[in-house]
Amino acid sequence: MKDVLWAQFAKDKRKPLLVLLLIVGSIAATLLFGGGLQSVTTVVIFSEEANAAEIEKKWGGLLNTNDTFTFEVVEPDKAREDIKKGNSDVAVKLMEDDYRLLVSKNMPSVSSVEQHVKKVFLQEAQIRAVESQEGGDVREEIESYLDDPPFQLVAQGLDSEQITAYNIRTQLLFAFTFLISMFLLGFKVNNVTQDKVAGIWDRMILSPLKKTNMYSGYLLYSFLITMFQIVVVLIVFKYVLQYDVGDNLWLIILIAACFTFGMISIAMLITGFVRTPEQFYAIYPSVIPVIPLVSGVYMMPGTITNPVLLFIADLFPLAHAMEAIMSVVFYGTGLQDVLMSLLYMLLIGIVAMGVGINLVERRSN
Amino acid sequence: MLETINLSKSFKGKKVVQDLNLYLADGESVGLLGPNGAGKSTTISMISTLIKPTSGRITMNGVNAIDKPGEIRSVSGVVPQELALYQELSAYENLKFFGSIYKLRGKELAKAIQQALEFVGLDDRKKDLVRTYSGGMKRRLNIAAALLHRPQILILDEPTVGIDPQSRNHILEAVRTLNQQDGTTILYTSHYMEEVEQLCDRLYIMDHGKVIAAGTKEELLRILSTEDKIKVEVNKLDEAFVEQVKTIEGVHKIEVTELQLKIIAAKGSSLISKLVHLTEKHHIQLLNFQTETPSLEDVFLHLTGRTLRD
Ligand SMILES: Nc1ncnc2c1ncn2[C@@H]1O[C@H](COP(=O)(O)OP(=O)(O)O)[C@@H](O)[C@H]1O
Ligand SMILES: [Mg+2]
Numbered sequence: 001m002k003d004v005l006w007a008q009f010a011k012d013k014r015k016p017l018l019v020l021l022l023i024v025g026s027i028a029a030t031l032l033f034g035g036g037l038q039s040v041t042t043v044v045i046f047s048e049e050a051n052a053a054e055i056e057k058k059w060g061g062l063l064n065t066n067d068t069f070t071f072e073v074v075e076p077d078k079a080r081e082d083i084k085k086g087n088s089d090v091a092v093k094l095m096e097d098d099y100r101l102l103v104s105k106n107m108p109s110v111s112s113v114e115q116h117v118k119k120v121f122l123q124e125a126q127i128r129a130v131e132s133q134e135g136g137d138v139r140e141e142i143e144s145y146l147d148d149p150p151f152q153l154v155a156q157g158l159d160s161e162q163i164t165a166y167n168i169r170t171q172l173l174f175a176f177t178f179l180i181s182m183f184l185l186g187f188k189v190n191n192v193t194q195d196k197v198a199g200i201w202d203r204m205i206l207s208p209l210k211k212t213n214m215y216s217g218y219l220l221y222s223f224l225i226t227m228f229q230i231v232v233v234l235i236v237f238k239y240v241l242q243y244d245v246g247d248n249l250w251l252i253i254l255i256a257a258c259f260t261f262g263m264i265s266i267a268m269l270i271t272g273f274v275r276t277p278e279q280f281y282a283i284y285p286s287v288i289p290v291i292p293l294v295s296g297v298y299m300m301p302g303t304i305t306n307p308v309l310l311f312i313a314d315l316f317p318l319a320h321a322m323e324a325i326m327s328v329v330f331y332g333t334g335l336q337d338v339l340m341s342l343l344y345m346l347l348i349g350i351v352a353m354g355v356g357i358n359l360v361e362r363r364s365n
Numbered sequence: 366m367l368e369t370i371n372l373s374k375s376f377k378g379k380k381v382v383q384d385l386n387l388y389l390a391d392g393e394s395v396g397l398l399g400p401n402g403a404g405k406s407t408t409i410s411m412i413s414t415l416i417k418p419t420s421g422r423i424t425m426n427g428v429n430a431i432d433k434p435g436e437i438r439s440v441s442g443v444v445p446q447e448l449a450l451y452q453e454l455s456a457y458e459n460l461k462f463f464g465s466i467y468k469l470r471g472k473e474l475a476k477a478i479q480q481a482l483e484f485v486g487l488d489d490r491k492k493d494l495v496r497t498y499s500g501g502m503k504r505r506l507n508i509a510a511a512l513l514h515r516p517q518i519l520i521l522d523e524p525t526v527g528i529d530p531q532s533r534n535h536i537l538e539a540v541r542t543l544n545q546q547d548g549t550t551i552l553y554t555s556h557y558m559e560e561v562e563q564l565c566d567r568l569y570i571m572d573h574g575k576v577i578a579a580g581t582k583e584e585l586l587r588i589l590s591t592e593d594k595i596k597v598e599v600n601k602l603d604e605a606f607v608e609q610v611k612t613i614e615g616v617h618k619i620e621v622t623e624l625q626l627k628i629i630a631a632k633g634s635s636l637i638s639k640l641v642h643l644t645e646k647h648h649i650q651l652l653n654f655q656t657e658t659p660s661l662e663d664v665f666l667h668l669t670g671r672t673l674r675d
Binding site: 003004006007010011014015198199200202203204205206207208209 | 413414415438439441443445447448449450451453454458462463465466467468494510511514
């Protein structure tokens with residue numbers, strides 16, 4: 001087995017470009033579609049009230065307190081036009097004490113904008129309420145008070161663990177990392193077919209090497225290189241880009257490992273249906289991108305409600321992996337809480353692997 | 366001794382190998398000759414235990430090798446028709462892998478690799494990637510990979526297709542050395558008559574999945590001992606002339622190439638005088654005239670009515 005592992009590794013060592021590109025790709029995709037880390041997004045604001053200028057000035061000042069967004073006042077017509085044409089993702093229509101969001105695309109960044117705007121308006125409403133009772137200017141007082149309150153409300157989950165706010169960027173980080181993992185592990189599983197067609201597999205069959213060792217050599221290599229990709233990406237995001245990926249990195253890696261095993265088995269199942277590596281290259285990349293869509297991993301959890309889609313998503317490890325990871329990262333749950341998801345992934349893996357290897361073996365006779 | 370008895374293989378009902386009887390005695394060099402599609406590779410795959418026959422038996426020293434493939438696998442090396450090599454790795458790395466799957470380790474492995482590399486003349490290029498090799502070098506490495514574990518039986522499937530004469534000679538020389546100096550038993554598959562003639566003690570001629578003739582070179586040539594082969598060159602040729610030559614008594618076969626006629630006819634037929642007579646009648650000038658000893662190529666032509674390269 002370790003000889004097979006060595007040969008696969010030696011090939012990638014000679015041509016590390018694909019693996020490196022996929023690692024960089026998962027990082028780049030997260031940064032690009034997740035709205036970036038520090039990149040400032042400009043959000044247009046406008047008002048159509050009688051005292052538009054006054055309202056825009058007031059809220060513009062209050063809104064521009066966040067590093068990630070710059071709120072810019074524009075003409076109402078232009079704002080509506082840009083939204084219609086899709087030039088901007090979101091615009092905020094301001095009123096005296098309220099706002100409306102105009103959205104063109106449901107980009108992940110939109111929900112971050114919404115969170116921020118909502119917070120500012122709520123806080124302002126509270127200040128206003130206190131003012132109307134106390135009279136006079138209490139804003140400064142309240143603001144300094146809020147910065148250092150005597151009582152701090154700490155939200156806690158059932159298990160007394162701290163609730164971290166849901167964050168679409170972190171979700172996307174895992175979604176893209178897993179998407180790319182699926183490609184990487186699939187290409188490595190396809191080496192079985194590649195070496196079969198080349199005749200290298202036959203050389204191994206004739207040697208004293210056992211068949212189980214041959215399969216495990218290929219599959220273990222696929223597993224290890226994919227785990228390498230996932231762990232590198234996670235470490236970059238956690239320690240270099242300071243993303244919030246929770247405190248329990250080992251549990252996340254365990255979930256990723258079960259996911260990788262499950263997906264390798266599915267790649268093996270697909271291998272059972274193809275004769276040549278080219279056929280695999282034609283089928284696999286057209287199936288893989290559908291899995292995250294069906295599993296809803298690019299959207300807020302709970303967006304997909306169609307029972308058929310939910311059922312299909314459950315057949316693949318991705319939905320289970322994402323569910324487990326979200327609960328670990330955002331709600332700090334432990335191993336027991338995600339055990340069911342892990343078992344599901346292992347079960348999918350065992351079934352798909354069994355059927356896949358059987359099909360491959362039947363093909364060769 | 367390795368033996369096949371009524372070995373047959375069908376793919377989806379199509380008979381590719383039929384009732385093949387073949388044996389390989391220890392230390393022999395045996396050729397399996399036949400045109401493309403004759404069923405040579407299928408035969409080799411069955412003998413090397415890679416595919417199971419539809420019917421028939423294979424025995425190794427009397428033991429059923431279909432049930433116990435280890436009997437053959439442990440003593441044989443197979444050079445496949447395709448280049449079963451990692452193109453992205455160097456020759457050395459390839460051999461390191463193919464040696465290690467035969468449980469060779471450390472010094473023993475290094476020595477086996479070195480010997481195999483020197484044997485096929487690739488020692489000075491061992492660090493280069495196989496991808497950068499010429500066709501002939503790849504073929505040589507393909508052979509080296511089957512030699513690392515020092516097999517007693519070496520099975521080669523068309524090891525010289527599409528390569529330069531230099532590499533070809535190198536390979537033929539190497540196989541001969543293995544056979545004559547190391548006593549390795551050779552089963553050599555080819556559709557090149559000359560190679561098998563040069564290399565093999567005994568040969569089987571296959572066509573359409575069947576062995577149509579078998580024996581030593583002399584035995585096979587004796588098939589033609591009752592025939593003469595005459596090569597005639599003329600200044601012009603016409604249909605009518607060729608047709609009339611065909612009707613000469615004793616003529617079995619005629620091959621026409623441009624202004625040349627190859628005629629195979631029964632020994633002792635008064636072919637020559639009749640031929641001269643015919644040329645005069647058709648106002649054709651005889652430029653050259655030659656009787657030839659038949660070759661194995663002619664045996665094949667005789668048996669199948671086709672040449673090997675068809
Ligand atoms: N796996 C297979 N499935 C179907 N037909 C096959 C298969 N392998 C070989 N054949 C057919 O069997 C015949 C003999 O092939 P092969 O043994 O490769 O001949 P050779 O090696 O003498 O050129 C060919 O007609 C080929 O198409
Ligand atoms: Mg062949």
